[in-house]
Amino acid sequence: MTPAPLPVSDARLLAEELALLIDGATNYAIYMLDPQGHVTIWNRGAERIKGWRQIEILGRHAAVFYTPEDVLAGKPDADLVRAAAEGRFEEESWRLRKDGSSFLASVTITALYDDAGSLRGFGKVVRDITEEKTAETALSRREQHVLSILATVPDAMIVTDEQGRIVSFSAAAERSFGYAEAAVLGRNVATLLCGLDLGGADGSTATLVGAIRMVTGLRSDGTTFPAELAVGETVSAGQRILTAFVRDLTERDRAETRLRELQSELIHVSRVSAMGTMASTLAHELNQPLTAITNYLETARDMLTDPTVRDVADVREALSEAAGQSIRAGQIVRRLRAFVARGDVEQCSEPLNALVRDAAKLGLIGAVETGIAIHMEFADDTEGVHADRVQIQQVLVNLIRNALQAMADSPRRILTISTAIAADDQMLVTVADSGDGIPPAIADRLFQAFASTKPDGMGLGLSICRTIIEAHHGRIWATPALGGGAAFHFTLPRELADVG
Structure with missing residues (x-):
């Protein structure tokens, strides 16, 4: 049954309201085409987006909106044929403005028919999506970039929700833990990291963020590995998301x-x-x-x-x-x-002077017979150091024997061994000789491996001395000695010795 026609006044009012609605959609170019593709209606949104005023564009063919390449390919007419055949179709394609500039458009073309089924024309809705697509493309590129970076990061990456449930498991994590991602999704991250304290009565991960801590990773085969854990957080769609980076320290250890x-x-x-x-x-x-x-x-x-x-x-x-x-x-x-x-290596409290005296007895074997004068100047016998006795004696023997060799051809042969209190809770030990001193050419690399002043020396002695002293949290260096020669000094952590 055909509906009764509206009164003329009502029809006019409806048309005015529809025109106001169409003109109010300024973010959309809405216009009509006759069956041959000529513009018959043009809204204000179309003026804003495409640049033509209504008086300029009415009656012109829609091909004016297409790029020259599309016009040569017959696309304007082909689009209308397609719309007539399908009733409606959508696409994203490039369009032209009045000034010749192009923009990426979201286009919807709808075929319009009267009650008798005859084609009356086409309705077109066009939206400028250039900036939107540019932003999407940039976002997609950033996402791909981030994904490529994460794919190459050697550390395992585990993404969890606020309760510690795993929502993402990287390829590196699969290699480290031996699980496929599907096997661990939804599990609590604490089941993979022994010794992980989630904190809080609710088991939340609030205490994890920021600090780097040591944990033990548990592989799928039951074996464990030492690991370093760092956790960052972000908020997405109102949900707190945590990203854990787990570094396998097996090879480092x-x-x-x-x-x-x-x-x-x-x-x-x-x-x-x-x-x-x-x-x-x-x-x-x-x-x-x-x-x-x-x-x-x-x-x-x-x-x-x-x-x-x-x-x-x-x-x-x-x-x-x-x-x-x-x-x-x-x-x-x-x-x-x-x-x-x-x-x-066993570092413990040692009486410094006794340690030096014992080393001197060994290092000075045969020294008196060669005419070398020995001077010893010691701090109080209650002073001690935290050290490995054998290794520090090795340093002393090495320095003493070097000093004796440095004075082998010297007319003045005086060896001084001393201990004293230094700054910053350190004890200072010095071995000084009256030989020819340190050649300037080697002074800067004296403690480097294979640097030696001896014709038959390998240059490892002082390098090993530095390794030992630095392992004791001290330092070793050399200076010219008063009156000529060289003085070697090293420090050790001070610790009051138990002298009974």
Whole structure:
């Protein structure tokens, strides 16, 4: 049944209201075309977007809005044919303004038919989406850039909600933990990171953000690995999102362990090498008590052939002297074994002066016979250091032996060994000689490996000394000595020694 026509006044009012509605849509170009594609209606939005006033564009063909390339391809008429066939279609394509500039448009073309089914024309709605598409493209590029960066980040990346439930699991995380992303989505991140304190009675992750902490990662096969955890946060659509970066420290720890092993090996080899350079003087030092023991025992043996009361007393004295010399030889041997022996680094409280004296006894073997004067200046005997005794004695022996060699051809031979209180809760140890001093050409790299002033030296001694001292949180350096020669100084953390 055909609806009754509206009264003329009502129809006019409806048309006016419809025109106001269309003109009010200033963000949309809304216009009508006749069946041949000529403009018949043009709203204010079309004027704003395309630049033509209504009086300029009415009656002109819609091809004026297309690019020259589209016109040559017959697109204006083809679009109308398509709209007539499909009833309505949408597309995004480039259009022209009156000034010749182009813009990316969202275009909707609708075929309009009368009650008899005859084509009356087309309605077109066009929206300028250039800026919108530019922003979308820029956003997409940024997203792709971020994704490409995250794909190459070696650290595992785990995204969680505020309760710690996993919502994203990167490829690096899959490699580190051995899980596919699908297998962990929805699980709490704490099930993968042992020792992770989510904090709060509700188990929230509020305490995780900001600080870097050490955790233990749990792989799918049940094995664990040391890891470093850093967490950042953001808010998206009103929801708090956390991103955890997990760095697998397995290789770093393995490398550090190997480095410590190599350092220990090098330090041990250095001690053995130092013993090799002292071999002749050590033989001399040990030969003295052994020769004395032999002499005392042979004398005692001869006196016991036909002893008198006086001979028995002399024999007792000879045996006592032999025992004393054997103790002296034993002390030398024990000191050598302690010096050469390899063991774990064990830093503890040590009386500094006693430590230096013991090292000096070993380092100065044979020095007195060469005419070298030894001066020792010590701080109070109650002063102690936190150190590994054997390693610090190795440093001292190395410095003392270097000083003795530096004075081998010097007419003035004075070796000074001193201890003193330094600033910042440190103790200072100095070994100074009266030799020729440090050549300027090597002064800046004196403690570098393979830098040596000795013709047959490998240049590892002072480098190892620096490694040992820095491992004790001290420092080592050299200065010219007063009156000529060189002075080597090093510091150690001060700690009052228990002198009983």
